[in-house]
Amino acid sequence: MREYGKIAPGFWIGTTGKAMRGDPTLQVVAAYLVTSPHATMIGVYHCPITYLSHDTGIPFEGASKALRRLEELGFCSYDHASEEVFVIRMAAYQIGTDLS
Numbered sequence: 147m148r149e150y151g152k153i154a155p156g157f158w159i160g161t162t163g164k165a166m167r168g169d170p171t172l173q174v175v176a177a178y179l180v181t182s183p184h185a186t187m188i189g190v191y192h193c194p195i196t197y198l199s200h201d202t203g204i205p206f207e208g209a210s211k212a213l214r215r216l217e218e219l220g221f222c223s224y225d226h227a228s229e230e231v232f233v234i235r236m237a238a239y240q241i242g243t244d245l246s
Contacts, residue, residue: 189236
């Protein structure tokens, strides 16, 4: 498990953040995907929906619905067969946009 996870203030006011307004379940799931104890800094990791549901306290169906909505918003991609998630901009947020 990594020792840190960063959520920038832009999380709330960016395009996706604005699209999540008014839906606290969606916001919690998005924040969880960025800060999950299973997350990696590149954003690709094993994340069964049961983990997400248990760790956030959101019932399975609500967690599953929020994950689908985050996929529609382009925040993440989820493969149900492997239970792997890809948080699309995670590396940019956790590592940085430029590497030297």
